[in-house]
Each structure stands twice: as structure tokens, then as C-alpha cells.
Amino acid sequence: xxxxxxxxxxxxxxxxxxxxxxxxxxxxxxxxxxxxxxxxxxxxxxxxxxxxxxxxxxxxxxxxxxxxxxxxxxxxxxxxxxxxxxxxxxxxxxxxxxxxxxxxxxxxxxxxxxxxxxxxxxxxxxxxxxxxxxxxxxxxxxxxxxxxxxxxxxxxxxxxxxxxxxxxxxxxxxxxxxxxxxxxxxxxxxxxxxxxxxxxxxxxxxxxxxxxxxxxxxxxxxxxxxxxxxxxxxxxxxxxxxxxxxxxxxxxxxxxxxxxxxxxxxxxxxxxxxxxxxxxxxxxxxxxxxxxxxxxxxxxxxxxxxxxxxxxxxxxxxxxxxxxxxxxxxxxxxxxxxxxxxxxxxxxxxxxxxxxxxxxxxxxxxxxxxxxxxxxxxxxxxxxxxxxxxxxxxxxxxxxxxxxxxxxxxxxxxxxxxxxxxxxxxxxxxxxxxxxxxxxxxxxxxxxxxxxxxxxxxxxxxxxxxxxxxxxxx
Ligand code: NAD
Numbered sequence: 001x002x003x004x005x006x007x008x009x010x011x012x013x014x015x016x017x018x019x020x021x022x023x024x025x026x027x028x029x030x031x032x033x034x035x036x037x038x039x040x041x042x043x044x045x046x047x048x049x050x051x052x053x054x055x056x057x058x059x060x061x062x063x064x065x066x067x068x069x070x071x072x073x074x075x076x077x078x079x080x081x082x083x084x085x086x087x088x089x090x091x092x093x094x095x096x097x098x099x100x101x102x103x104x105x106x107x108x109x110x111x112x113x114x115x116x117x118x119x120x121x122x123x124x125x126x127x128x129x130x131x132x133x134x135x136x137x138x139x140x141x142x143x144x145x146x147x148x149x150x151x152x153x154x155x156x157x158x159x160x161x162x163x164x165x166x167x168x169x170x171x172x173x174x175x176x177x178x179x180x181x182x183x184x185x186x187x188x189x190x191x192x193x194x195x196x197x198x199x200x201x202x203x204x205x206x207x208x209x210x211x212x213x214x215x216x217x218x219x220x221x222x223x224x225x226x227x228x229x230x231x232x233x234x235x236x237x238x239x240x241x242x243x244x245x246x247x248x249x250x251x252x253x254x255x256x257x258x259x260x261x262x263x264x265x266x267x268x269x270x271x272x273x274x275x276x277x278x279x280x281x282x283x284x285x286x287x288x289x290x291x292x293x294x295x296x297x298x299x300x301x302x303x304x305x306x307x308x309x310x311x312x313x314x315x316x317x318x319x320x321x322x323x324x325x326x327x328x329x330x331x332x333x334x335x336x337x338x339x340x341x342x343x344x345x346x347x348x349x350x351x352x353x354x355x356x357x358x359x360x361x362x363x364x365x366x367x368x369x370x371x372x373x374x375x376x377x378x379x380x381x382x383x384x385x386x387x388x389x390x391x392x393x394x395x396x397x398x399x400x401x402x403x404x405x406x407x408x409x410x411x412x413x414x415x416x417x418x419x420x421x422x423x424x425x426x427x428x429x430x431x432x433x434x435x436x437x438x439x440x441x442x443x444x445x446x447x448x449x450x451x452x453x454x455x456x457x458x459x460x461x462x463x464x465x466x467x468x469x470x471x472x473x474x
Pocket of ligand 1: 075150151152153154197232233234235236237238257258259260296310311312313332333334359360362363
């Protein structure tokens with residue numbers, strides 16, 4: 001479905017969901033309106049020399065939805081049909097997402113109208129550097145102002161170009177590397193950021209499936225082991241979600257859909273083999289371990305327990321929702337379900353774990369990267385050896401008291417030096433789990449119709465509290 005075919009405009013859809021949740025809040029209308037509106041939008045056209053020597057005019061956007069906390073934060077997407085409405089909607093979602101996982105940012109989003117599949121790396125680099133300098137010139141990027149990250153169609157490479165361009169233009173800024181997150185490790189990135197969103201999706205669903213009453217309601221047993229999973233989109237989020245469901249959750253990924261087709265095997269697809277195959281051939285089509293389907297949208301309707309849309313918005317609509325067989329929709333992508341599609345699914349008793357919470361793993365680990373860049377030291381450097389030594393002293397004391405020795409392998413595990421990835425991973429798990437528990441409790445205790453309303457309610461209350469604490473609203 002293209003932007004023009006949306007059932008409801010994207011920003012309007014976000015605001016409808018906001019209004020549904022706001023009805024449960026006791027906040028004054030003026031405050032609610034201020035929270036809803038987008039604070040600033042920058043739209044720019046800039047010239048870039050194409051590979052053929054002709055100048056191309058490229059369109060870019062950056063929306064900063066809320067200044068209740070600064071800097072603002074949100075990804076930059078490269079997509080050929082991206083619209084201002086979409087960017088503003090995604091920036092608004094970022095505001096609520098940051099509040100839900102308790103990271104101290106307002107929401108933002110950026111975009112460039114570009115199909116990365118049809119342009120050279122050199123052109124992408126020129127576009128990225130020029131887009132960054134436009135943002136620098138208008139004060140729409142800086143460690144304390146607005147901090148981009150990867151999103152659909154962008155990767156660590158684009159983040160590296162953004163950081164390098166910012167550094168070139170702001171050489172006097174000590175914290176320059178905190179101007180963008182999702183950077184490569186070699187350029188002050190953080191271990192775990194690449195997989196953070198997909199891993200967060202896994203952690204969130206794993207938590208949701210521990211609530212027995214809810215699983216009884218949707219007709220599934222608690223826990224992920226053996227559950228059938230379909231993943232739409234085999235990019236950063238989809239791949240890392242799929243591998244976590246397979247590797248950590250022992251679930252069975254039965255179908256993966258990509259832009260040019262899908263692969264299906266009810267017995268399960270090995271995600272690592274599929275990843276290697278796609279890297280070698282450039283497509284998932286023809287993968288030996290599965291049947292290739294021509295229509296990727298048909299994949300959403302195949303038999304499964306959990307459907308993970310991890311590609312783009314507006315994939316589940318009132319048209320296909322009646323045929324979707326999954327009992328849980330894990331919204332890894334932003335806004336994959338239209339309000340009309342959602343109504344059908346809710347009426348059929350499907351559990352929707354909403355994007356505004358479920359894909360927040362990326363911004364959570366981006367927060368850790370930003371903190372690391374501001375402090376100029378990695379998380380493990382100051383504490384890891386000390387923690388290992390403390391653990392060893394505790395084990396020594398236990399051995400002395402009991403007169404028994406730990407076997408060497410067990411001792412090595414208990415005194416292992418935690419890596420920076422270990423810190424990131426445990427903090428991500430804590431954040432995602434706590435946030436889900438809060439959403440679940442709110443949903444049930446306030447007798448709300450669904451998890452999305454509960455998630456928005458939580459976000460609105462937190463943003464409102466920030467505004468009130470600033471003394472602007474009574
Ligand atoms: P990506 O560009 O790495 O991957 C997206 C994949 O989806 C691509 O492989 C693309 O070919 C595929 N795709 C496009 N249209 C499709 C279709 N109709 N059917 C099947 N596959 C299709 O992007 P990403 O970073 O993985 O982002 C995916 C979604 O997750 C987006 O909605 C994005 O906003 C959201 N998200 C990403 C992050 C992040 O950290 N990257 C964080 C939060 C949310």
C-alpha cells in the first residue's frame with residue numbers, strides 16, 4: 001500500500017490513538033493539545049550531483065515533535081514515497097515511545113526521498129552529507145538539540161557519514177560524536193545497538209507471553225518455545241527479531257516475507273542460513289529450505305501464532321485483517337496496523353503488542369550510546385574488573401565457610417568479566433520488561449480496550465508531568 005492509499009492519514013491515526021487514551025487522563029485540554037502538536041518541521045530541497053554528472057534535486061525532512069525534553073531523538077529513513085505527514089507521525093510516535101521506556105528525549109524523525117536500491121553508494125554518501133549540513137545550518141542536529149539514528153533504508157554507514165560531516169562542521173564541539181547514534185563500533189558506537197530493536201521485540205513478546213490469563217484469552221500456551229512465527233521484512237529489525245525468536249525463544253520461524261516475495265516452510269526456516277543465502281544472492285527468493293511465494297502480502301495470512309510486521313506502515317488493514325490467522329501481532333515496524341485493521345483484529349480477540357512500546361529497544365540502546373559518547377568512556381571500562389574481583393571474593397568466602405570448592409568452570413562463569421554488551425543487554429531487558437509490566441497493569445486495572453491505549457496513556461501522563469514541572473501548565 002502506498003502513502004496515497006492510507007486508510008487514515010498517519011498523523012491523524014496517531015492522534016486518534018492519542019485521543020482514545022487521553023479520554024482516561026485527567027489533564028486539561030490545552031495541555032493535551034500541546035502534547036499532540038508537532039513543535040517544528042524542517043523541509044528542504046538540496047542539489048546533489050548524480051553519478052551521470054547531472055544535478056539532482058533531493059527532498060529531505062526533519063520533524064521535532066516535542067521539546068518537553070531535549071534533545072529530540074528519532075531515526076532518519078530513506079524511502080522513495082516518504083511524506084511530511086509520515087515524518088510528523090513517526091516523530092510523534094517517538095515522543096510517546098521515549099516516554100514509555102523512560103529515556104530523556106522528545107520525539108523526532110527525519111527522512112530523505114530516496115530509494116537506496118536504485119542509487120550508488122557514492123550518491124547516497126553525497127546525499128547524506130548534504131542533508132546533514134542542511135540540518136547543521138538550521139540547528140536541527142547537535143548532541144543537545146536533536147540526535148538522529150538509523151531507520152528504514154539507513155544503516156550504520158549513513159550514521160558514520162552524518163557523524164563525520166557534523167565533526168567537520170563543528171570541530172570545536174567536544175561531544176560531537178553524540179550528535180547521532182547507531183554508529184559503527186569503530187566510530188564510537190555501542191555493542192548491541194545494531195540488534196537492539198529486533199532483540200527488544202523478542203524481549204517484549206516473551207514478556208507478554210508470560211501472562212497466563214492473556215494467553216488463555218488468545219488461545220495460546222504461555223512461552224515462546226515451538227510457536228510459529230511469520231516475519232515481514234528481513235532488514236535490520238526483521239532479521240534480528242527473527243534470529244532472537246529462533247535462537248533465544250526456541251520458536252519456529254515458518255515464513256519470511258521480503259519486498260520481492262516470501263519463503264515459507266511450515267516445518268521452520270533456519271534464519272542464519274536464510275541470512276547467508278540473501279547476502280550471497282541479494283534476495284530470499286529461491287532459498288532451498290522453503291517454498292518461494294510470489295506475493296509477499298499473502299505471507300501475512302498464512303497459519304502462525306505470532307505475526308511480526310517489520311517492514312513499513314499500513315500493512316494490516318481492514319481488507320486483510322479478517323484473514324490474518326496470527327493470535328499475536330508483534331508490531332516491530334512503526335504503524336504497521338491501520339486503525340481500521342486494528343478494530344477488526346481487536347474484535348477477533350487478537351493481542352496487538354503496539355509499536356509505540358515494542359520497537360523501543362532501538363531508542364533505548366541509542367540512549368546508552370549517547371550517554372557513552374557524552375561521558376567519553378565505555379560502560380564496562382570502569383567497573384568490569386572490579387565486579388569480577390568482588391565476585392571472586394564472595395566465592396572465596398563461600399568456599400571458606402562451606403569447606404567446599406566450586407568447580408573451575410562454574411567459578412569461571414560466576415567471576416566472568418561483564419562486557420559492554422552484557423551491560424547493554426541486561427539494561428535493555430530490564431527496560432523492556434518493566435515497561436510491558438506497567439502497560440499490562442494499566443490496561444487491566446483501568447479496564448482499557450487494548451494495550452495500545454494503555455501504552456499511550458502511560459506516555460501522555462509522563463509527558464504531561466514534564467510540562468507541568470516546567471511551570472507552563474498549572
Ligand atoms: P531496513 O531498511 O533495514 O529493512 C526493511 C526491510 O523491509 C527491507 O529489507 C525491505 O526490503 C523490506 N520491505 C520493504 N517493503 C516490504 C514489503 N512490502 N514486504 C516485505 N518486506 C518489505 O529497515 P529497519 O530499520 O529494519 O526498519 C523496519 C521498520 O522498523 C520500520 O518501520 C522502522 O521505522 C522500524 N524501526 C526501526 C528501528 C531501527 O532501529 N532500525 C527502530 C524502531 C523502529
